[in-house]
Amino acid sequence: MCGIAGYVSKAKPVSETVLNRMADVLVHRGPDDSGIFISPDKHTGIVHRRLSFIDLSAAGHQPMVSVDGNIVVSLNGEIYNFVELRKELTQAGCSFQTLTDTEVLIHGYTIWGLEMPKHLKGMFAFSLYDVAQNKLLLVRDRFGIKPLFYGNFENSFSYGSEIKAILEVPETQRNIRKQSVAEFLANRYVPTPHTMWQNIFKLPPASILELNTNTLHYDISTYWHLNVAANPIQNLNKIVAHKLQTSVSEHLRSDVPIGTFLSGGMDSTALVSLMKNEVDRPQAFAIGFENWNESEHKYAQLAADALGAELHSLILKETSLEDVSTLMHHYDDPIADISILPTYSVSGLAAKTVKAVLGGEGADECFGGYWWQQPSRFWFANKWTEWKSKLFGTSFQAIKQHYIQAMSMGLFDKNELEQALGKDWKTAIPNDPFAHFDKFELPKSTTLKQIQYLDINTFMYELILNKVDRASMAHSLEVRVPFLDHELVEFMFSASEESYFDPTKQKTIIRNLLAGKVPEAIYNRPKQGFVGPDVFYMNFALYEKKLKNGRLITEGVINASYLEKLFTTKDHWKLWKLFVLENWWESWN
Secondary structure, eight states: OEEEEEEEESSSOOOHHHHHHHHHTTGGGOBSEEEEEEOTTSSEEEEEEEOOOSOOSGGGOSSEEOTTSOEEEEEEEEETTHHHHHHHHHHTTOOOSSSOSHHHHHHHHHHHGGGGGGGOOEEEEEEEEETTTTEEEEEEOTTOOSOOEEEEETTEEEEESSHHHHTTSTTOOOOBOHHHHHHHHHHSSOOTTBOSBTTEEEOOTTEEEEEETTTOOEEEEEOOOOOOOOBOOTTHHHHHHHHHHHHHHHHTOOSSOOEEEOOSSHHHHHHHHHHTTTOSSOEEEEEEETTOTTOHHHHHHHHHHHHTOEEEEEEEOGGGGGGHHHHHHHHSSOOOOTTHHHHHHHHHHHHTTOSEEEOOTTHHHHHTOSGGGSGGGOOOSSHHHHHHHHHHOOOHHHHHHHHHHHHHSSOOOHHHHHHHBOHHHHTTOOSOTTGGGGGGOOTTOOHHHHHHHHIIIIIIIIIIIHHHHHHHHTTTOEEEOGGGOHHHHHHHHHBOGGGTOOTTSSOHHHHHHHTTTSOHHHHTOOOOOSOOOGGGGOOHHHHHHHHTTSHHHHTTSBOHHHHHHHHHHTOHHHHHHHHHHHHHHHHHO
């Protein structure tokens, strides 16, 4: 895992001082090494911060330059099939100088060109500079596991693993995109491709941005789509078990030890069980909360004892909510996922022992583990909508409204936003603050498959993976996600839901993996998100201290009367979103 950044200047040579500043603000993503490349014409600069796992020698230094000096690569992430690709490329006549996965990108581009990303298995965001063609490529993995942002300003183009690197470029203008404020409150994140800043964007997952470094003209293309089908599959449990074991094995490829997060839930427990086939005594890390009967560290200990893992636990107190200020510096863009604090804390715990861990992200999306995927929990706007659904099938608009209710955690629809936002900000409220869901409509899909597709492309990508990357990299910790092996995900989305989904039981495939291996308290434990007790987010005294005379009120972003209403009604989830936004505002504006 690393940090990458770069800067292309049309009007003047790039500044080495600026490049050094871009590298410095990403030091937490790669404390092991740092490197800078400046093009022969002096108008393109690339920087890299390294957190080393494969080939720990100086040969793994980045940016990595090809032998002929024509290709320059800076990689953030891991290419899990690099051993197999190296063999294939060697047979094609390529000569390798290092043992790194980064060099596979150089030779892969030479042989396959823009088709190269299709050959990769892994989590990655990388830049590749073709000196001879004056072309810069930015590439992101299929699910957006690794972040990549870019800024497009007059006479300059910049990019980085985090927005803070782009903000170091002199041409970058810090103008807040007002519509993003409304979209954040509605969704708990700013939907891709936008950020909180005008002219700074997220590169979408599975995308290639191709930039002409002379003209700064760029195009974005998509190299992969997740296809959805409904094929009945025999021996599905056996096939999934094999694919998962293979994925875990590939994700453990490293020249340093790798641990795992362990919540005592089914997904993380399954990972420990699979790790035991590769590692004698896995190092596991859990978080808990004082005075909470459902604290996950208790279940994690049960799982660790049953599977022979060594568990490290940390117990949090309520006052930890004040760490949100630190988190908003790391996140750059505000996100109001309620597990940002536990994830940050458990990452800090793990980083004291290992440089990387496995995480269970992707399992609920693929195997049907969320409550909002259950037919019995479906939200209908009214009886008429429910009746129509029974007669004619559930429309996408009905699914969308259900999904909005499930995701909001304090609903800020258009009407609520008009009450909340000040005069100069409400003019930017979009007609539909949830319009980005429409991009992921699947005609003729079942309700479950449609919800799972929304989960993969919005909830998981925008919130979960973003949360995990920033919280872990703040501590220079890499999180690897074996459930998001793209071949496994493709397989699951090709299967009929009858093959894997039982509305009366949670994730039958994972349950089958754990049968006979863990105590009943784990095996029959209901799904619980990686969160603390609700009271953890009901710190009204802290909210009042932060918000009543905060920047959002004094600068007219939020109406003071609306804030008072929230305190009167004790609407802690809406206050939580405003609290996150206030902390971001103080950090970056």
